[in-house]
Amino acid sequence: MLSLSYSLPPFTKIFEPIKISRNARSLVVCAARGPRPRYPRVWKARKRIGTISKSAKLVTCIKGLSNVKEEVYGALDSFIAWELEFPLITVKKALKTLENEKDWKRIIQVTKWMLSKGQGRTMGTYFLLLNALAEDGRLDEAEELWTKIFLDHLEGTPRIFFDKMISIYYNRGMHEKMFEIFADMEELGVRPNVSIVSMMGNVFQKLGMLDKYEKLKKKYPPPKWEYRYIKGKRVRIPAKPKYELDSATEGKTNEVETTKNPNESSEEPEAAANLNESLEETEANTKELLEEAEAISNESDISSTSNVPG
Numbered sequence: 407m408l409s410l411s412y413s414l415p416p417f418t419k420i421f422e423p424i425k426i427s428r429n430a431r432s433l434v435v436c437a438a439r440g441p442r443p444r445y446p447r448v449w450k451a452r453k454r455i456g457t458i459s460k461s462a463k464l465v466t467c468i469k470g471l472s473n474v475k476e477e478v479y480g481a482l483d484s485f486i487a488w489e490l491e492f493p494l495i496t497v498k499k500a501l502k503t504l505e506n507e508k509d510w511k512r513i514i515q516v517t518k519w520m521l522s523k524g525q526g527r528t529m530g531t532y533f534l535l536l537n538a539l540a541e542d543g544r545l546d547e548a549e550e551l552w553t554k555i556f557l558d559h560l561e562g563t564p565r566i567f568f569d570k571m572i573s574i575y576y577n578r579g580m581h582e583k584m585f586e587i588f589a590d591m592e593e594l595g596v597r598p599n600v601s602i603v604s605m606m607g608n609v610f611q612k613l614g615m616l617d618k619y620e621k622l623k624k625k626y627p628p629p630k631w632e633y634r635y636i637k638g639k640r641v642r643i644p645a646k647p648k649y650e651l652d653s654a655t656e657g658k659t660n661e662v663e664t665t666k667n668p669n670e671s672s673e674e675p676e677a678a679a680n681l682n683e684s685l686e687e688t689e690a691n692t693k694e695l696l697e698e699a700e701a702i703s704n705e706s707d708i709s710s711t712s713n714v715p716g
Contacts, residue, residue: 461499
């Protein structure tokens with residue numbers, strides 16, 4: 407019988423352990439497990455500039471330009487050309503800087519450019535634009551913006567917009583439009599603040615509508631308390647009396663202060679004389695006390711020297 411036997415093949419190489427590198431960049435793990443290789447982005451700048459310096463750069467960029475719309479819009483477009491997202495915070499800080507400098511034309515241009523991009527459509531932006539239009543003397547555009555906001559939001563219109571429009575009409579002597587906005591406020595149930603009540607009261611007094619003035623005072627009496635936020639907490643503080651905003655009434659109060667009663671003028675020198683007498687008495691008393699203290703100290707020194715043995 408023949409027997410077949412298979413011999414094992416000869417192994418020339420010995421098994422060696424396989425070394426796996428643990429470098430994070432060369433490590434690739436399947437099925438999204440473990441760290442993935444991260445490489446620095448070449449196309450993105452590593453230097454990060456803060457929003458404050460960016461806003462200052464934006465302000466200086468548009469300061470030296472003319473008032474031509476295309477030139478300003480082109481400079482603003484080139485400023486944000488390499489931004490991945492619209493720099494809303496930078497633009498808002500730049501608008502705040504322009505507001506502090508009272509550069510109303512630049513505020514109008516930057517705000518309209520931002521709104522044309524579909525960004526920053528908030529009540530704060532609309533109020534800033536309304537204030538800038540009013541300060542720049544563009545009353546027609548301010549009225550158009552006000553009617554648009556009022557028709558879009560109606561019951562949700564903030565009270566600060568009513569206050570601003572009433573103050574605009576009050577400074578220009580447009581009383582009929584003031585009455586229209588105040589009637590809209592009462593119809594919508596918006597309670598006027600102290601400044602609105604004072605302006606409407608001054609107008610009623612000017613026009614001789616004393617009955618309406620009395621009704622206004624009864625319906626909206628001055629508040630006894632006002633609320634302020636101190637360190638994040640709401641604190642109730644007694645309200646201070648508000649002065650009337652009318653320049654004519656301010657002039658009258660100044661005249662009243664200058665023309666004092668003769669009795670008050672005669673009482674002033676008497677009060678000054680009494681003050682001088684009281685001061686002289688206090689000085690004399692202090693001198694007497696000092697003299698007594700010196701005498702007591704001298705006596706104690708003499709007694710101490712007499713007790714010392716010779």
